[in-house]
Amino acid sequence: MSKNFKKITEQSSAYRHLEQMSIHELLTNINTEDQSVPKAVQKSISSIERLVEAIVDQIEKGGKLYYIGAGTSGRLGILDATECPPTFGVPEDMVTGLIAGGDQAIRKAVEHAEDDTEQAWKDLQAHDLQTEDVVIGIAASGTTPYVVGGLKTCQENDIITGCIVCNPSSPISKVSDFPIEVVVGPEFVTGSSRMKAGTAQKLVLNMISTSVMIKLGRVKDNKMVDMQLSNAKLKQRGSLLIAEALDISEEKAAVFLQKHGSVRKAIEHETHQ
Structure with a gap:
């Protein structure tokens, strides 16, 4: 030194x-x-x-x-x-x-x-x-x-x-x-x-x-679209992110999250419907 x-x-x-x-x-x-x-x-x-x-x-x-x-x-x-x-x-x-x-x-x-x-x-x-x-x-x-x-x-x-x-x-x-x-x-x-x-x-x-x-593309807009949904709190957060991105109710967003298994997939798929 x-x-x-x-x-x-x-x-x-x-x-x-x-x-x-x-x-x-x-x-x-x-x-x-x-x-x-x-x-x-x-x-x-x-x-x-x-x-x-x-x-x-x-x-x-x-x-x-x-x-x-x-x-x-x-x-x-x-x-x-x-x-x-x-x-x-x-x-x-x-x-x-x-x-x-x-x-x-x-x-x-x-x-x-x-x-x-x-x-x-x-x-x-x-x-x-x-x-x-x-x-x-x-x-x-x-x-x-x-x-x-x-x-x-x-x-x-x-x-x-x-x-x-x-x-x-x-x-x-x-x-x-x-x-x-x-x-x-x-x-x-x-x-x-x-x-x-x-x-x-x-x-x-x-x-x-x-x-x-x-x-590296792990954030879309300002959202953690690839976050792991490992507990109830994170699933709720995921639903909120989808609801905000798609301008829909949180209840409907939760259905999309359950259907697609990730925030990114839910937003990308439902955006093009």
């Missing part, structure tokens, strides 16, 4: 003596800090755009998207990946989140898991990583060895890499073809990067996966 590299995410909070604040003061100050996050993300839109373009190109070639991270960053990647199939109706393996320490680390921290520079590559290989795929490393610090090692090996094997980090010019950015650096500044609680940094990562992940899925 360069001696000139400084972790802004680890710098001291602008607030002192938090324990002496009232609950109202704590909440107000946290909220004030949170309001700076979307502005920091906005500065990175051009970088996000370049990565999204690359992902769309690769998936259209048959590739897949992987997120790798540790701790909060790893969990956020898993969250985003897990929500893609039910929201957009894509195969479960199109977007995959991997966390240092394996699935058990989703709920409980696994000691020293993030310090292994070789494990991410092993985890990716276990998912049959191909040259058409894209791997995004997520790490607030930009220094996590699990992520650095994984992205470095991906580059050595001609696999496109990207990252979402919250420090500029980090080691992870240096092994990313498409780095996204969202500099949100020191945290309210010094070093607690699950806060502003985590919020920034979540916002960027929302932007990436949603934009990718729209460009």
